[in-house]
Amino acid sequence: TPERGRIEFSGVTFGFPGAETPVVKDASFVVEPGKTTAIIGSTGAGKTVLLNLMLRLYDPQQGTITIDGAPVSQLTREQLADAIGLVPQRPYLFAGTIASNLRFGRSGATEEELWEALRVAQGEDFVKAKELGLDEPVSQGGTSVSGGQRQRLSIARLLVARPKVYLFDDSFSALDVATDARLRAALPEATQGATTIIVAQRVSTITEADQILVIEAGEIVGRGTHDELLASSDVYQEIVRS
Ligand code: TTP
Ligand code: MG
Numbered sequence: 001t002p003e004r005g006r007i008e009f010s011g012v013t014f015g016f017p018g019a020e021t022p023v024v025k026d027a028s029f030v031v032e033p034g035k036t037t038a039i040i041g042s043t044g045a046g047k048t049v050l051l052n053l054m055l056r057l058y059d060p061q062q063g064t065i066t067i068d069g070a071p072v073s074q075l076t077r078e079q080l081a082d083a084i085g086l087v088p089q090r091p092y093l094f095a096g097t098i099a100s101n102l103r104f105g106r107s108g109a110t111e112e113e114l115w116e117a118l119r120v121a122q123g124e125d126f127v128k129a130k131e132l133g134l135d136e137p138v139s140q141g142g143t144s145v146s147g148g149q150r151q152r153l154s155i156a157r158l159l160v161a162r163p164k165v166y167l168f169d170d171s172f173s174a175l176d177v178a179t180d181a182r183l184r185a186a187l188p189e190a191t192q193g194a195t196t197i198i199v200a201q202r203v204s205t206i207t208e209a210d211q212i213l214v215i216e217a218g219e220i221v222g223r224g225t226h227d228e229l230l231a232s233s234d235v236y237q238e239i240v241r242s
Contacts, residue, residue, distance in 0.1 A: 005067065005083065005164035005195035007031040007054060012063035014053060023049050024060070025218045031165075031211075033068075036196045038206035040239060041215035047199045048089055050215070051167045054197075055086055067165070085163035087171040089199075091154030095140040098127055101153060102134075105161030117159035120190040122175070122183050123152035148174050155183070165195040173201045180205055203240050214239070 008030050015022035023046045031037045039047050052058060053065060056072050065072045067083050075083070085105075093101050102114045109117075114134060118124045126149055130136035138144055145153065151174050158166060172180045184205065187196065200206045207226040214222030214229065214236050222233035229236035 004033040004193065005031075006033040006069075007165065007195070007197075008064075008066045009050075009053075010064050010066075012053065012060045012065060014049065014058065014060040016058075021218075022061070023218045024053065027063070027218075027220055029213055029220060029223065031195060031197060033195050034193045035210035036198065036208075038209035038212045039197065039199045039215060040201075040203070040206060040212060040236075042239075045215045046218040047215060048169055049218075051086060051169050051197070051199065054084060054165075054167065056080060081163075083163060084165040084167065085158045085161050086167040087151075087154045087158050087169060089169040089171075091150050091171075092141065093138050093145070093150055093153060096138055097132075097134065098130070098136050098138055098153065099134040101138055102157050102160050105157040105159070109160045113160060114156070117156040117190070118152075120159055120183070120186040121152045121156035122179050123149065123156055126152075151175070159190050162192075163194070165197065166191055168196070168198045170199050170201060172198070172205050177202075177204065184208075212236070 009027045012024055012027045013022050014024040027050070039050060041047055053060060054072065059073060072080060094104065099114060102117065103109050111134060115124065118127055127133060151171060155171055172183065175183065198206060198209065206212055211223060212226060212229055213220050214233055216235055222229050222236050224232060230240065
């Protein structure tokens, strides 16, 4: 079977320049291809930094990160962009139209593909309600759409891009529980079984993940399925209770 986005962290330590303590400490884990891995942990734990390391926004001081066996430090920008895509915690839109923003994922996408991505991202209804639909103008920063709409457009943009690995940084917490559930139910088919990593606040978003990583103060303190962690991790139990 072809590799579909296996990510491996081996002994990864990263700290911001000038900071006394690293924000990711000796992290080792495998994200299995075609599976969903969730990352959960309190605010400031290092979840966003973990994703940013995969995208090489910064390089670790120690350890290696590989995608399908290749160190990310040896991939070109284009190879990395083909392999892995992120819906950032604070999504951004560019000046243009809804369509041009979605096509930032892949310029050759057809209108049909844009609508399909919007359907999965639960953004179809609000785009249809716009006078110009896909051609509705969007201002830089996306101030003409609500935060939740911006988030859905950002999700749709990544679906249009079709990377091997999808990263969602807290992309579902602004959605109501029912919309969150509909979106996640539609995701596997839309991503065609690609590797998915979901950073989440709500436990209900991740209970069905193949693997959950619990992160606290930059360290992986628990890993397993929801049921395994309920039985084994005090930190996870606390998150579930809160
Ligand atoms: P994050 O990785 O941003 O923490 P998080 O994503 O787990 O938190 P949240 O749930 O609120 O999104 O930060 C980890 C640590 O790194 C934290 O101490 C802040 C610090 N940090 C910086 O100093 N500069 C940065 O650019 C980022 C992203 C984080
Ligand atoms: Mg974060």
